[in-house]
Amino acid sequence: MHLTQEQLDHYHDNGYLLIESLLDPREVTALREAFARDCTVPGPHLVTEDAGEEVRAVYASHHRQPEYAGLIRDPRVLGPVRQLLTDDVYVYQFKINAKPAFGGDKWAWHQDYLAWRIADALPAPRQVNIGVFLDDVTEFNGPVIFLPGSHQGGMVRDGRKSGARSEQHLDPDDIALTPGQLAEHVDRYGMSSPKGPAGSVVFFSPEIVHGSAPNMSPFARRLLIATYNDVTNLPSWSGEPRPEYVVCRDSEPLRPLSEPFLDALEGVTA
């Protein structure tokens, strides 16, 4: 799949691009089943509620589940990413967030690349994120909110807040815009939150200012976020590197599958 010039312009002007229903319901079902299966694999990649067994996030499912290994190479996903970034890309980070009913972290307004520069010394903002809706995303269940165009001004903050607690753990507040910075940016850029049925995919810039509303609905909302990075733009660490389930080490350039991931998978297993 190739993005049109209009779609490319939308991404470059606004810092994001939504493609509704890029995946069909059968594929969404398969991805949900693979997520459920992955939630039964114990390990540090599995983040659960403080006090319970409910899964909040899972990292690096593409290392364990063939559906996700296929999805990141699906031509409908990897094709546009290569158009937007460069031919040789790999998956730097992969996670699925299950934003719980009636809540979920209000992840403070931030730019992704600042976190990665601080944590992993990533040299440049040469990434494209994809957000894959595993549930319908509505105004009520904690959609991501973007400030369209805010990716064009570089990093709003230079570094993290002084007194930050750890080099390893990034507290959202450490990299969040101040209230004054955000007010200025919202005045200038406005706010927009792409919504759509399960199977929709939003491509977004590592430099766009965004936040996430709480989930007011009584149902959890699952969202996959994968970050593709330019293979010439690798992380490095002066101290202890972040774990591999958070920062994937395999930077071999990904080549698109010749068909949609589920067809490819069924071809393999048939």
Next chain:
Amino acid sequence: MHLTQEQLDHYHDNGYLLIESLLDPREVTALREAFARDCTVPGPHLVTEDAGEEVRAVYASHHRQPEYAGLIRDPRVLGPVRQLLTDDVYVYQFKINAKPAFGGDKWAWHQDYLAWRIADALPAPRQVNIGVFLDDVTEFNGPVIFLPGSHQGGMVRDGRKSGARSEQHLDPDDIALTPGQLAEHVDRYGMSSPKGPAGSVVFFSPEIVHGSAPNMSPFARRLLIATYNDVTNLPSWSGEPRPEYVVCRDSEPLRPLSEPFLDALEGVTA
């Protein structure tokens, strides 16, 4: 002003009715100025931030500010209320909430009438609420969310949670729907949040299940909520009554002004 049959049907079917831009910008400006003026009047009716001087809510401004005394009798507001409820109504409760930037209470999903039955022994749900937008209401700044039609099933909860802390103070959680109750109701009724420019007014039932999203924007959002009650449906207290700024005692039936509140006010002061 008279509601059409279609508007009446919408209210009775859904439990709410939004009229966009019912007030004009000049009137909105006058109401904002009156609010700012009222915020300088000290007293228990003024609710401020825990640690600061920022005003969170003001009660009973219609007792102090002529603009609000006029607004509650404005024919565009009182006319529809009388159509929806009955000819003889008075204002039982009046407050203006300033939902702060980046936050604001997530007032748990609830039905207003349950609170009033518990706190004031209000005999029946013979009320109509009005919500007057003093700022534009968007999906981002903490709109009220309704479950359309949920007013038709009576009170979901019978009473407050056992172990409630006080008869006087109503903790939202004491009257909130349980997660299971809410899931069932959202499945059945869906969610809807009326949005519109400043000056819009939403009329809503005391029995409709509703909640309120946090304000994700960097700007405070001011919303006036007044509750009209049938004059034959008065509160009573076995113990200490709630203060008069919370529960207004003057139950003299309100008669509509002959013209919009600002014209009437300017006529008086000219």
